[in-house]
Amino acid sequence: MAKIGVFVCHCGENIAAKVDCTKLTAAMESHPGVSIATEYKYFCSDPGQESIKKAIVEQGLTGVIVAACSPRMHEATFRKACAAAGLNPYLCEIANIREQCSWVHSDGDEATEKAIEITRSLVEKVKRNNELQPILVPVTKRALVIGGGIAGIQAALDIANAGGEVVLVEREASLGGHMAQLSETFPTLDCSQCIMTPRMVEAAQHPNIRLLTYAEVEKVEGFIGNFHVRVKMKARYVDMYACTGCGDCIQKCPQKKISAEFDCGLANRPAIYTPFAQAVPNKPVIDRQHCTYFKNGKCKVCQKVCQTNAINFDMEDEYLDLEIGAIVVATGFQIQNTSLYGEYGYGRYPDVVTGLQFERLASASGPTGGRIARPSDGKEPETVVFIQCAGSRDPSKGVSYCSKICCMYTAKHAMLYAHKNHHGTSRVFYMDIRAAGKGYDEFTRRAIEEDGAGYIRGRVSKLWEENGKLMVRGVDTLLGRPVEVPADMVVLATAMVPQPDAKEFAKTLGIGCDEYGFFNEAHMKLRPVETATAGIFLAGACQSPKDIPDSVAQASAAASKVLALFSREKLEREPIIAMNNEATCSGCWGCVLACPYNAIEKKDITDRAGNLIRRVASVNPGLCQGCGTCVTFCRSNSIDLAGFTEKQIFAEVMGL
């Protein structure tokens, strides 16, 4: 038999001024299943809560309704009070007669009538409530950081320095990401390598960090605190332990003309190589696609010269299964394919380069040793034209968003160019200058005022070659007339885009991404580093275009979220989750398709001999977030949502 207690709160005048609380209490008192109904000025106060506790104990209540303010306000308070009196907290419900009744209706009779219906309907619901237990999930205190650029390194170091265990996975042969490719960095012009390489080394040598380079995350299963991750260790054909990194093999490899990715095609590399001189780990890999041995079955020169017998052509991809508690995704970005812009002549004219190529030209460790020279003939350009927004803010051809870093790096390029080629002229075609950041506006002003960068506001419409010069035609929107600039070199500030496989990888992770492929945060403003999947966090440009300071800040934020998680032994979760009735489930998998969290698994039902009888849906309580979408989807009525079951809701509706 139900023994429900109804507690009608006056909320001072807030409720009592409109709702006739005495009438409400009387109506509830006579309602079937209600053992006690009382009213009081403030039930949320200490004496108020005490009186509820007392009633629970004295009357042996099986359910409690507090008719008061919004459950969003005090549900937790009253559930706690019930628990303290020994009543399962999920047997307590709040009837909202303030926000949705007394405060919004002017007529007292109407408000009272409505309050009675609201309260009655919840009494009907609570009669069908079940005792629920919070779900406790253990936490594996090991983080997976995906991506070894500056964001990934920062997150890994922050977690590791706080004592957490980290597995850092990088798909290239070395840590470093795009930051390692940069020359000097804005707005301080310190050399990227100088600040980056020590961090790379620190990450690689940290006792709490396990570094897996040339490796890719293949599969992610499980849920917060309990992910199972499979990592593919791509065959390097070089034994990491035997190799001393002497580089003899690299010297002797007969394949010398493979376009070097790290130098954006401005230099060549052999088939056995490290991406760059300061690579971490400084051990080479064999690029199977270009290796003479793999192509023709003959060569093995590297094996012959290697003093430590580190080369092994029989190596195969290996798989590593890891138990992980939290994941930081820091997979970074790519630059947009510039061939989209035929009018800019990229690919047609060797002296039209991308911003990233310019970085390599300006970099002391780059193919020219830091001399800014034309790719076509190695001569120093007298005039360089920079074209901003090459792909960004252009929904018709490129991407609609602003890539955020180009205004700043173009100003930097113009500066570096002025510092290195003293007689040179630079012209920058821009749409507007977006230099919001500490020291940023000062920086672009410096490029203009001290380093003579000539800014022209307008888009470039055409680019062609004439008498050995690149002719750039655009429009100067400030002067309102077309301009033509003859240039020796053109630099395109190409749009920053997500990794080409980002959308697919989002599926592997079970997180969302936007129309472009940038990963989605849980809330753009209030939960910017979390994803909708608990336990997976974001750092850096995989979320949206970001510069180094922003990436580092977000990485540290993600690390702090991971550490907060690791500070707990067990996670307590609301037991509002779906439950499946395996007896009636037909295995149609409608629920599997509906669930936004991949929380529904397919379970085999076998007989005693282990033969498969049928397969049914089974809800993973760790993954289920309790939206109830699956429940509505199920045609055989097999799934129900704890706390909001069909019966409860029907009863609530019928109680109205």
Place this chain on the structure above:
Amino acid sequence: MSEVFEPKIVAFVCTYCTYAGADLAGTSRLKYPSNVRIVRLPCTGRISPMFILKALQKGADGVLVSGCHPGDCHFDHGNYHARRRWTVFNSLLQFAGVPEERVKFSWISAAEGIKFAELIRDITEDIRKIGPFEEYHTLIAETGSAAPL
């Protein structure tokens, strides 16, 4: 009829957006007609067509389904499921003779207290105009099907 007909309207809303929006209307002390009864659910994705039928069976003259705006669903995309389901179910309802105006769908965010109050005003006005859902009540009376749980 001299007296204005006061319809009964049942609203099924998600707790993250529309319920919060209704709370905001409350804390802002916006006034709207008292005809609406709110049933709170975790997500519009949980709103089964059966709930709508149950509400009509109980005597509702109008039903409202409301959740987060597209892209804002706390549960990623429960609201898209809800919208699709509602679209299909609505045509079935119409086929069965339930006028379109009786079942409404809308998006109200947690910040849209004003919009919530306006919506309730509009819906109440609309349903007042089309009058009580007599056909359905008669049908239930004739078939003798009570409203079992």
